[in-house]
Amino acid sequence: MPLLEVTGMEVEFETPEGLVRAVNGFDFSLDKGETLAIVGESGSGKTQMMLAMLDLLAENGRARGRAVFDGEDLMQMTPKAMNSVRGSRIAMIFQDPMTSLNPYLTSETQMTEVVMHHQGLKRDEARAHAVELLHAVRIPDAEERIRQYPHEYSGGMQQRVMIAMGLLCEPDLLIADEPTTALDVTVQAQIMQLMRELSEKTRMSLIMITHDLAVVAEVADRIMVMYAGEVVETGTADQIFYAPCHPYTQGLLASVPRLDRLDTDDLHAIPGNPPNLLELPDGCRFRERCSQASAACLERPPVWETEDGRSSRCVLRPEGAVMREKAAGAAAEEAE
Amino acid sequence: MKKPVLRVQDLTVTFNSVTGNVFHRQERRNRAVDGISFELFAGETLGVVGESASGKSTLARAILGLIKPNRGRVMWLGENLTELDEESMRQRRKELQIVFQDPVASLDPRMTAGDIIAEPLWNFYPNMDRLQVDERTRGMMKMVGLLPNQINRYPHEFSSGQCQRIGIARALVLNPRLLICDEPVSALDVSIQAQVVNLLKDLQKKLGLALIFIAHDLSVVRHISDRVMVIYMGQAMEVSCKESLYRKPLHPYTNALIKSVPLPDPKLAAEARRENWLTGDMPSPFDRPRGCTFHDRCPYRVKRCEADVPALRKMEEGDWVACHRAEDLDLSIEEE
Numbered sequence: 079m080p081l082l083e084v085t086g087m088e089v090e091f092e093t094p095e096g097l098v099r100a101v102n103g104f105d106f107s108l109d110k111g112e113t114l115a116i117v118g119e120s121g122s123g124k125t126q127m128m129l130a131m132l133d134l135l136a137e138n139g140r141a142r143g144r145a146v147f148d149g150e151d152l153m154q155m156t157p158k159a160m161n162s163v164r165g166s167r168i169a170m171i172f173q174d175p176m177t178s179l180n181p182y183l184t185s186e187t188q189m190t191e192v193v194m195h196h197q198g199l200k201r202d203e204a205r206a207h208a209v210e211l212l213h214a215v216r217i218p219d220a221e222e223r224i225r226q227y228p229h230e231y232s233g234g235m236q237q238r239v240m241i242a243m244g245l246l247c248e249p250d251l252l253i254a255d256e257p258t259t260a261l262d263v264t265v266q267a268q269i270m271q272l273m274r275e276l277s278e279k280t281r282m283s284l285i286m287i288t289h290d291l292a293v294v295a296e297v298a299d300r301i302m303v304m305y306a307g308e309v310v311e312t313g314t315a316d317q318i319f320y321a322p323c324h325p326y327t328q329g330l331l332a333s334v335p336r337l338d339r340l341d342t343d344d345l346h347a348i349p350g351n352p353p354n355l356l357e358l359p360d361g362c363r364f365r366e367r368c369s370q371a372s373a374a375c376l377e378r379p380p381v382w383e384t385e386d387g388r389s390s391r392c393v394l395r396p397e398g399a400v401m402r403e404k405a406a407g408a409a410a411e412e413a414e
Numbered sequence: 415m416k417k418p419v420l421r422v423q424d425l426t427v428t429f430n431s432v433t434g435n436v437f438h439r440q441e442r443r444n445r446a447v448d449g450i451s452f453e454l455f456a457g458e459t460l461g462v463v464g465e466s467a468s469g470k471s472t473l474a475r476a477i478l479g480l481i482k483p484n485r486g487r488v489m490w491l492g493e494n495l496t497e498l499d500e501e502s503m504r505q506r507r508k509e510l511q512i513v514f515q516d517p518v519a520s521l522d523p524r525m526t527a528g529d530i531i532a533e534p535l536w537n538f539y540p541n542m543d544r545l546q547v548d549e550r551t552r553g554m555m556k557m558v559g560l561l562p563n564q565i566n567r568y569p570h571e572f573s574s575g576q577c578q579r580i581g582i583a584r585a586l587v588l589n590p591r592l593l594i595c596d597e598p599v600s601a602l603d604v605s606i607q608a609q610v611v612n613l614l615k616d617l618q619k620k621l622g623l624a625l626i627f628i629a630h631d632l633s634v635v636r637h638i639s640d641r642v643m644v645i646y647m648g649q650a651m652e653v654s655c656k657e658s659l660y661r662k663p664l665h666p667y668t669n670a671l672i673k674s675v676p677l678p679d680p681k682l683a684a685e686a687r688r689e690n691w692l693t694g695d696m697p698s699p700f701d702r703p704r705g706c707t708f709h710d711r712c713p714y715r716v717k718r719c720e721a722d723v724p725a726l727r728k729m730e731e732g733d734w735v736a737c738h739r740a741e742d743l744d745l746s747i748e749e750e
Contacts, residue, residue, distance in 0.1 A: 119603040120574065232695045233466060262465040263631050263674045265695075267687045289603045292676035296683040315680050333608045334678045335633040337660060337747075344615075345637050347608035351573045 079149075080107040081250060081283050087143035089123065089130045098355045100126045102307045104143070108251070113277060113284040115294040115315075117330070118304030119352050124287045125173075128253050132170060133160050148250065166196040169244035173256040175236035179228040185212075185239050186224045192246045211242040215272060234265035241273060245282075252277070253285045258293055270297050292334045295319060303327045306353050306363040313388035323388070323396040325368045362392070370394065418453035419624050420477070420592060425450045425486035427469075427476050427648075431700075444699040446472040448648035449486070451726075456591065459618060459625040461635030461642040461656075463671065465696060469648035470628045471515075474594045477626075478510055479503050490592075508538055511585035515597040517578035521569040528565035531555065531583045538588060554583040559613060575606035579613070586617065593618075594626045599634060611638055632668075633675045636660055644668045647696060647707045650726055654733035662746045664735040666712050667692075669745040706738070714739055 089101035101123040108114055116124045130141035131152050145152040147168065155163070164170075172178040180188055189211075190204035199207065205224070212220035215238040228236055237257060244252050254273065258266040270286075274297040277284045286294055294301065294315075301318040303311045303326065311324040322328045332346040350367040353359055359366060362375040374393045382399035383389045390396050427447040434440040446469045454460050464470050475481040477488050479495055488495040495506060514520040521530055532551045535542055552562035558579040569577055578598060585593055595614065599607040615638050618625050629635045635642055636656060643653045644667060652665040663669045670692035677683045691713050697703055703710050709719040718738050726736040737743075 119605060234695055263676065264465055264671065264692050266676060267674060267683075267690070268693065271687065290676070291604070292678040292683070295676065295678050295680045296687065319679055330605055331678050333605050334676075335608070335637060336677060337633050337636065337672055337675050338677060338682065341636060341656075341660075345608035345611055347612055348605040349609070351575060351606070 081110045081112075081148060082108040083144075083146045084131070085144045087127060087130065087141065087145065089126045089135065089139060089141045091136070092138045092140070093356075096356050099358070100139075100307055100355060101130070104309060106302060106309075106312070108283050108285065110250070110283055111277065111281040113274065113286065113297055113299045115286045115288060115298035115301045116304060117288055117291055117294070117301060119289055121306070121352055121355065122304040123307040124304050125255055128170065128255065128285065128287065132164055132168065132253075133157070134164075162196070165192055165249075166247040167249050168251045168253065169247070169249040170253040171240050171244045171255065171257050174260050175233065175240045176228070176260070178240060179236060181228055184225055184227055185231075189224070189239075189243055189246060192243060196247050208242070208246065211245055212239070214245070214276065215239070215242045217242075234261055234269070237261055237265075237269055238272070241269070241276075245276060245280075248280060249282060251283045251285065253287070255287045256289070257286065259288070259290075266293055267296070270294070273297070290334070291319075291330055303330070306358065307355065308363060308391060309389075310364065310392070311388070311390045314386075317386070317388050323382075323390040323394070324364075324392050325370050325394070326364050329367075329369075416455055419456050419491055420454040421487075421489040422453075422477065423451050423487045423489065425473070425476055425488065426484050427472050427481055428484045442700045445702075446648050446699070447476060447483070450645070450648070450650050451486075452643060452650070452653060454592070454624050454626065456624050457618070457622045458641070459615075459627055459639045461639030462626060462628045462645065463630065463632050463635055463642060464645040465630060467696060467699070468645050470630075470645060471596050472648075473645070474512065474596050474626065474628060478507070478512060478594065508588045509591045511588065511590040511593050513578070513581050513585045513593065513595045513598050516601050517574050517581055517598075518569060518601075520581055521577055523569050526566050526568055527555070527560070527572070527580050530569075530580055531587055534584060534588050550587065551583075554587050557586070557617070558583045559609075573606075575602055575609060578602060578610055582610075582614065582617070586621070589621075590623070592624045592626070594628070596628045597630065598627070600630060607634065614638060631675060632660075632671050644671065647699065647702065649707060650734070650736060651708065652733070652735045652737075653726070654735075655731075658731055658733055660747070662744075664729060664733060664740045664743075664745070665737050666714050666743065666745065667708050669747075672747060706736075714743055 085105050087101060087104035091098040091100060104127055118124045129135050131145045135141060186205060189208035190201060193199050193204045193207055209220045209224055212224060217223055217235060217238055258269050270293060273284060288294055298315045300314055302309050305326050311327045318327060322331055329348040333348060335345060348367055353363055361377050362379045365371045365375040379391050379393050381389055381391045381402040382396050383402045384396060384399045425447055426449050429444045429446055431442050450473060462470050476483045483496055528551050531554055532547050535547050552565060555562050560579050599610050602610060627635055627638055639656050641653060641655050642659050644651045646667055652668050663672060670690060673686050673690040677686060692711060705721045706719045706724050709715045724736045724738045726734050728734055
């Protein structure tokens with residue numbers, strides 16, 4: 079049984095300009111110990127989807143669908159039950175370490191608070207546990223540094239403290255939202271690798287959210303590519319990196335500037351901008367920026383699936399793929 | 415011989431920080447920019463690369479007179495900018511413009527795109543004809559790839575990539591001769607980064623601008639730069655032309671930065687990480703290592719590096735490096 083199974087997830091926001099459909103029909107499952115990367119541009123709905131699952135949406139947000147976590151539907155939970163899941167069984171690391179740590183509190187206070195609340199540890203036990211985790215994320219002199227305030231750490235260390243906080247209660251699932259975007263390239267790979275190692279050691283599942291495919295190349299088992307609130311392609315890391323099917327995935331891969339290739343005259347760019355979620359185009363949402371668009375793209379594209387577990391939402395049929403009838407039918411109904 | 419438009423000589427900026435209490439006052443000095451010198455010709459692009467807190471933005475601000483340097487000269491067309499009074503400096507700013515890192519935060523949310531782009535015109539030419547300003551604004555919008563009919567829209571109605579285009583139009587509306595771009599793409603999605611880099615490159619060619627392009631990542635600057643300066647703790651480690659820097663870096667730090675660029679390929683990424691020895695953080699700026707500032711992170715260090723500060727010196731090919739061992743190290747990189 080998968081650890082987490084999400085079906086038909088939708089997220090909407092009521093705004094003065096109208097209804098914004100941030101996530102449309104999102105399905106995935108995650109096994110124990112698996113690392114899933116969700117890749118997409120800003121506004122593609124990748125973060126909102128996770129927030130919806132943890133009941134952390136902004137007040138004007140509404141979510142529908144099922145998210146069964148270890149046999150229980152997160153979407154049906156009472157706020158109290160949710161509180162005991164958040165931070166202890168599912169932890170989330172937010173994008174900007176500088177703004178997600180409380181500047182008024184030492185990391186000791188911030189870290190011990192979590193375990194004292196969830197596991198009822200005493201202060202000195204909690205402290206010992208926190209120091210242990212700071213060691214695990216390779217903070218030097220953890221006993222000393224735990225007494226410091228966030229501004230006394232470098233950006234990379236703040237992010238490591240955030241990861242340590244996420245791991246305090248040994249969660250079954252860790253969600254990391256752009257964990258390395260605010261960091262220098264020199265520490266990005268270290269942090270990614272660290273999370274991967276920790277997940278292997280504890281059999282923890284990981285969801286990594288990012289806009290840059292390159293940073294998850296080494297750590298992801300499976301990758302989901304999102305565009306304008308929809309999943310456009312899923313596959314294993316090897317499938318996505320070595321044989322992408324969807325033109326958007328291909329474009330994303332091509333726009334990563336690579337130092338291992340010769341310098342070309344112009345960098346590859348995906349033309350245009352992501353669509354406004356208030357005025358989504360009919361048919362394929364990537365149509366206007368797609369180099370392979372045709373008249374067929376005016377219809378909502380079907381979802382293709384292959385036997386080895388990849389899927390693609392595009393009129394172009396990947397080799398050996400069959401149409402996912404059920405999902406395509408359901409999605410068409412929802413679009414009505 | 416061609417004369418450089420900008421000549422920066424021994425530029426040094428020091429920040430003081432006071433700690434302790436009334437009785438034990440401790441003043442500490444942080445040399446954010448430490449004796450940087452370089453020349454820039456018209457139509458040339460200099461990439462400036464370094465980790466966060468290496469002094470890249472301080473360097474940009476000191477050149478534009480937004481921060482007073484403690485030492486050194488900024489010679490702009492033969493005139494020392496650091497000695498100018500406020501009004502003369504203000505007049506020079508017509509020629510020296512900057513594009514900031516965060517595209518959304520650097521635009522006033524209550525001004526329309528048109529007002530933002532036209533503001534420098536009103537500022538420097540208060541008597542300019544309204545129609546003329548309007549025409550120039552629309553012209554600029556077209557030049558940076560915005561639609562002139564978006565002139566009355568507000569920043570929140572644009573995507574972040576479009577906001578950065580507005581920032582570029584605002585910087586170019588006065589026909590400057592030097593443009594400094596301080597991490598212009600690091601806040602943008604990968605798929606949009608390439609658009610903005612290509613745009614800046616085209617504009618630079620068309621307008622013959624001298625360009626300083628600051629980034630924390632060597633992969634982004636390769637495409638746009640003629641020469642690249644790598645800085646570490648406020649000091650230039652290497653200044654090389656693009657062709658040699660990426661193929662045969664002279665400084666071990668440059669080599670490490672090249673190895674840290676994430677690759678969208680699981681196998682190559684794993685290989686690059688194993689090869690990359692750069693770990694840990696930059697030392698505290700208040701506690702600089704003796705000798706070469708980089709020696710404690712450098713695997714090639716010898717006794718001498720711990721005692722003598724290496725001077726930036728010219729190598730045979732006309733590239734500059736600050737490393738004692740530049741002659742005997744071969745850091746060549748193979749390309750596909």
